[in-house]
Amino acid sequence: MTADGALATGTTDTDLTGTDALKAVEAAARAARSTVAGLASLPDEALDDALRAMANQLGRGAASVLAANAADMTAARAAGIGPGLLDRLRLDDSRLEAIANQLFALAEVPFEPSTRTVRELPEGLRLDERRRPVGVIGANFEARPNVVVDIASQFVKSRNAGVLRTGSAAIRSAIALADEVIAPALSEAGLDPAMIQLVRVAGQDSARALVSQPGLIPLVILRGSGDSTRALATEAARHGVRTMAHADGGAVMYLDADADPAMAIHLVESSLDRLGVCNRLNLLLVHPSRWDELVPPLTELLARLGISASMPPHAHPLGHEWALDAGHEATVTLAPADGPRAAAVLANDETSGLAAAIVTEDDAAAAEFLAAYAGTGAFWNASTRLLDGFKLFSVPETGINIDAVPGPRGPVTFRDLYLRQFVVVPD
Numbered sequence: 001m002t003a004d005g006a007l008a009t010g011t012t013d014t015d016l017t018g019t020d021a022l023k024a025v026e027a028a029a030r031a032a033r034s035t036v037a038g039l040a041s042l043p044d045e046a047l048d049d050a051l052r053a054m055a056n057q058l059g060r061g062a063a064s065v066l067a068a069n070a071a072d073m074t075a076a077r078a079a080g081i082g083p084g085l086l087d088r089l090r091l092d093d094s095r096l097e098a099i100a101n102q103l104f105a106l107a108e109v110p111f112e113p114s115t116r117t118v119r120e121l122p123e124g125l126r127l128d129e130r131r132r133p134v135g136v137i138g139a140n141f142e143a144r145p146n147v148v149v150d151i152a153s154q155f156v157k158s159r160n161a162g163v164l165r166t167g168s169a170a171i172r173s174a175i176a177l178a179d180e181v182i183a184p185a186l187s188e189a190g191l192d193p194a195m196i197q198l199v200r201v202a203g204q205d206s207a208r209a210l211v212s213q214p215g216l217i218p219l220v221i222l223r224g225s226g227d228s229t230r231a232l233a234t235e236a237a238r239h240g241v242r243t244m245a246h247a248d249g250g251a252v253m254y255l256d257a258d259a260d261p262a263m264a265i266h267l268v269e270s271s272l273d274r275l276g277v278c279n280r281l282n283l284l285l286v287h288p289s290r291w292d293e294l295v296p297p298l299t300e301l302l303a304r305l306g307i308s309a310s311m312p313p314h315a316h317p318l319g320h321e322w323a324l325d326a327g328h329e330a331t332v333t334l335a336p337a338d339g340p341r342a343a344a345v346l347a348n349d350e351t352s353g354l355a356a357a358i359v360t361e362d363d364a365a366a367a368e369f370l371a372a373y374a375g376t377g378a379f380w381n382a383s384t385r386l387l388d389g390f391k392l393f394s395v396p397e398t399g400i401n402i403d404a405v406p407g408p409r410g411p412v413t414f415r416d417l418y419l420r421q422f423v424v425v426p427d
Contacts (some may be wrong), residue, residue, distance in 0.1 A: 021205035028197035053185035061180030068176035084276035084329025138220035143167030211236035248352030249278025251384035254343035256360035344372035
């Protein structure tokens with residue numbers, strides 16, 4: 001095993017034990033931590049240059065990245081992974097181009113001021129609030145290769161070092177992105193490539209190790225399926241590691257009594273362009289007065305898209321997240337909801353609280369729904385797919401935080417990856 005936690009030549013992940021995983025994570029964390037002191041003094045331009053270099057490197061290293069991804073896809077199909085998760089895993093030229101375009105766009109986003117004055121204090125003093133990087137942040141995420149670059153770019157932009165760990169199905173793609181894109185780009189821009197580390201030990205032992213290092217990795221971003229992510233959050237709490245967890249998804253759309261049929265069809269279709277993502281349409285609610293009119297064309301649309309409709313009475317909870325149900329990802333639950341408030345309450349009580357939309361031409365109905373829904377993203381005559389860092393803010397996200405506690409909520413971007421420091425100075 002190398003000093004940065006990579007596997008030594010000739011070693012495979014099947015040779016490794018839980019002890020090896022812990023050592024790999026510790027080595028990666030120490031390597032990342034060694035770069036932290038130098039990040040604070042870097043000019044903003046150097047960070048943005050690194051992002052542009054990553055975008056350019058995606059083109060130069062495309063052949064290697066796509067070859068690694070093809071191997072991941074072959075192994076995933078052999079393992080029986082379903083179409084929704086395969087869609088998350090897949091890379092192609094157009095997806096690499098989209099990742100590069102997001103990097104170029106992020107490089108143009110202005111930095112947040114590092115210091116702001118809060119107020120004047122007695123005796124000629126002033127209270128300032130400073131934004132300070134966390135230092136080393138961990139990230140555990142699902143087998144989506146694009147997330148490797150998304151999160152790495154957010155860490156670079158926020159002056160944080162990072163330790164990344166992805167699902168085993170994407171390990172070849174992740175290694176190619178780390179070695180062929182991220183590390184060369186950081187070096188080209190004059191940054192220490194050790195600031196972004198990838199844990200190259202497959203399996204859950206490495207995930208548990210990532211959340212057990214409070215002295216080295218005080219904060220870990222958790223993304224993935226609900227059960228595994230909640231289990232990691234519990235393990236992190238046991239070790240005193242703070243987390244920002246994105247465990248559950250599944251978006252809701254309510255078609256009100258005054259919904260425009262054409263708009264309803266359009267928004268349902270646009271909310272199902274990808275089935276393996278958290279903000280896709282999962283639960284479709286229809287006002288009883290429009291059920292007989294709207295449900296037939298909706299089920300015809302779903303059939304044309306290759307999606308099954310789970311109709312009442314349901315043998316599952318209404319909020320069951322189909323994106324995480326291997327083999328059944330291409331499913332949407334349909335149910336009646338007796339008005340805007342009833343729909344919002346159902347979304348609050350039966351789903352994760354990620355996102356919900358109302359389709360209506362009635363301003364009062366929309367206002368009632370938006371006032372009652374307590375989730376992270378609320379939408380009126382808009383697709384729930386908009387709950388995304390880049391679509392909302394033109395900035396990639398590290399994940400979507402749906403915690404009902406103070407702190408960053410919704411798409412978490414580089415602007416959220418800092419600590420507040422209060423500084424009193426002479427005015």
